[in-house]
Structures are given as structure tokens and as C-alpha cells.
Amino acid sequence: QVQLVQSGAEVKKPGASVKVSCKASGYTFTTYPIHWVRQAPGQRLEWMGWINVGNGNTKYSQKFEGRVTVTRDTSASTAYMELSSLRSEDTAVYYCARDGGEVFQYWGQGTLVTVSS
Amino acid sequence: DIQMTQSPSTLSASVGDRVIITCRASQSISSWLAWYQQKPGKAPKLLIYKASSLESGVPSRFSGSGSGTEFTLAISSLQPDDFATYYCQQYNSYPWTFGQGTKLEIK
Numbered sequence: 001q002v003q004l005v006q007s008g009a010e011v012k013k014p015g016a017s018v019k020v021s022c023k024a025s026g027y028t029f030t031t032y033p034i035h036w037v038r039q040a041p042g043q044r045l046e047w048m049g050w051i052n053v054g055n056g057n058t059k060y061s062q063k064f065e066g067r068v069t070v071t072r073d074t075s076a077s078t079a080y081m082e083l084s085s086l087r088s089e090d091t092a093v094y095y096c097a098r099d100g101g102e103v104f105q106y107w108g109q110g111t112l113v114t115v116s117s
Numbered sequence: 118d119i120q121m122t123q124s125p126s127t128l129s130a131s132v133g134d135r136v137i138i139t140c141r142a143s144q145s146i147s148s149w150l151a152w153y154q155q156k157p158g159k160a161p162k163l164l165i166y167k168a169s170s171l172e173s174g175v176p177s178r179f180s181g182s183g184s185g186t187e188f189t190l191a192i193s194s195l196q197p198d199d200f201a202t203y204y205c206q207q208y209n210s211y212p213w214t215f216g217q218g219t220k221l222e223i224k
Contacts, residue, residue, distance in 0.1 A: 104161070107162075
């Protein structure tokens with residue numbers, strides 16, 4: 001069965017960067033794009049961007065352009081999301097999700113990133 | 118960006134009730150709309166895609182309809198497992214955006 005397993009919770013100081021991983025199993029990793037979606041406490045879900053795992057092409061929400069980088073390691077079946085210049089408003093649960101026709105068909109368990117001085 | 122607005126924000130209902138949640142888009146999104154269910158501390162789960170197509174494994178008491186700017190998610194005969202928060206999401210144009218959520222509570 002399809003599984004996405006994310007790395008553990010992180011605590012970062014303002015201005016730092018965080019890199020979250022998402023290890024996929026149960027399907028051919030290069031076949032489907034991976035998205036990143038975040039959810040701040042009590043807020044709606046927010047799409048950040050995605051990667052075409054096959055060719056490495058990316059598309060980001062303009063809100064995060066310049067601060068977010070999504071990469072993948074096909075040999076490890078793992079996608080990564082790095083967010084830089086962190087601020088308190090970036091405190092959120094970050095999810096990876098496998099694409100299923102431009103919807104989020106399978107989700108990771110989420111990674112809590114806390115930004116605090 | 119396309120704004121997605123759900124109503125109501127909170128809905129109280131009883132087991133066995135039929136409920137409807139509405140989602141409005143700030144501009145036409147054709148049928149490029151999905152619905153998700155989220156329980157506390159868990160990742161969202163895909164229920165409906167392309168406005169009315171039921172995701173595999175999702176009970177048939179869930180149904181979606183609409184096109185353009187107005188969409189609905191209906192749940193017939195509520196079950197205890199259905200009490201959760203529901204989100205709509207458009208994927209007509211970037212950035213893909215979500216509604217603010219509708220919390221379905223037990224009356």
C-alpha cells in the first residue's frame with residue numbers, strides 16, 4: 001500500500017532553515033508528483049508547491065517563492081522540502097502528499113515545525 | 118488567487134441526519150474541485166475529486182455536486198466516524214487553494 005513517512009518534529013529559531021523529508025513506498029516513486037501543504041494552528045490548509053519526481057521540475061506558490069526549495073532523491077524514494085528565513089508565522093504542520101490527478105491522494109503523517117526564539 | 122469560502126463554518130448534527138456543506142469559489146473553476154475530511158491530529162483524507170467523483174474506498178453516503186463557482190458536499194445518514202472537519206480545494210489554477218473548513222459536530 002502507498003505510504004509516505006515524514007521526518008520528525010523540528011524546533012528552529014527565527015531566520016534559520018528547516019528541511020523536512022518524505023519517504024515514499026508502495027508505488028513507483030518517479031511516476032507521481034509530490035506536493036507540500038502546510039497547516040498553521042487553527043488555520044486552513046495551504047499549498048506550497050510540488051515536484052515532478054520524474055524530471056525534477058518544480059512549481060511553487062508565489063507566496064513561498066524564493067524561500068522554499070523542493071527536491072527529491074530517486075535512489076532513496078524520498079522528497080524534501082526546505083524552507084528558509086523562518087519566522088514565527090511559519091510555525092505549522094507540514095505535509096507531503098502524493099498527486100492523484102492534481103489532487104492530494106495520499107498524505108504523509110505531517111511534521112510539526114515550531115519557530116521560536 | 119482564487120478564494121474558496123465554505124459555509125457553514127460549524128455544523129451541528131445527529132447520527133442519521135443528512136447534511137450539506139457549501140463551497141463557493143471567487144471565480145469559475147469548472148469542475149476542478151476536491152473535498153477532504155480531516156480529523157484532529159491527522160492528515161486530510163481525499164473524499165471527492167472533480168467535483169463529484171468518489172475516491173476509491175470512500176462510502177457512498179458521501180456525494181459531491183456543482184460546477185463553476187458553487188459546489189456542495191452531501192453526507193446522507195451521518196455515521197459517528199463522519200464527525201470531522203471538511204475542506205474544499207480548487208485545482209483550476211495556481212496557487213491551489215483551500216476553503217477555511219467546516220467543522221461537523223455532534224449535536
